[in-house]
Amino acid sequence: MNGPEHMFIGFLIFFLAGVFLFNFSMTDPYFILLVLFSGFSALVPDIDHHKATMRKWSDKAVPIFSFVFFFVQTNHFILAMGYAAIIFLAYLFYFEYLGPKHRGITHTLIFNAGYTALLFFTFGFMFAVSGGLGYLSHLLADKHIKLI
Numbered sequence: 746m747n748g749p750e751h752m753f754i755g756f757l758i759f760f761l762a763g764v765f766l767f768n769f770s771m772t773d774p775y776f777i778l779l780v781l782f783s784g785f786s787a788l789v790p791d792i793d794h795h796k797a798t799m800r801k802w803s804d805k806a807v808p809i810f811s812f813v814f815f816f817v818q819t820n821h822f823i824l825a826m827g828y829a830a831i832i833f834l835a836y837l838f839y840f841e842y843l844g845p846k847h848r849g850i851t852h853t854l855i856f857n858a859g860y861t862a863l864l865f866f867t868f869g870f871m872f873a874v875s876g877g878l879g880y881l882s883h884l885l886a887d888k889h890i891k892l893i
């Protein structure tokens with residue numbers, strides 16, 4: 746299944762959950778944001794796939810976000826650049842050389858639970874539901890569900 750199909754299923758799963766389980770109004774901007782987030786989350790498991798859309802984004806997002814993160818933490822441009830470079834090199838090394846095989850660890854329920862927990866502590870309950878369901882929809886669509 747390709748990226749757009751996964752994303753569509755991700756949109757759909759939270760659209761249905763939001764309308765039928767949480768009684769969201771379809772025109773509520775918060776609901777629309779959650780639907781979009783669920784679609785985005787449905788792409789996350791394929792981060793381990795070299796040509797996956799997610800990898801193209803994460804190759805840019807990882808250095809940018811780590812720089813912003815460390816710049817906010819340290820308020821020091823050069824230091825933040827250095828930390829961001831280390832993170833990015835570690836990221837490249839992990840994905841290029843240690844090569845998690847496609848449908849490896851990111852296609853497990855443990856990873857799904859970790860992603861959901863991270864969202865819960867960072868963005869709260871509804872984002873955890875939306876992201877967790879989007880992620881799960883990917884594993885279901887791949888028909889590839891492992892616990893660990």
Ligand SMILES: [Zn+2]
Nearest residue numbers: 790791848887
């Ligand atoms: Zn997949």
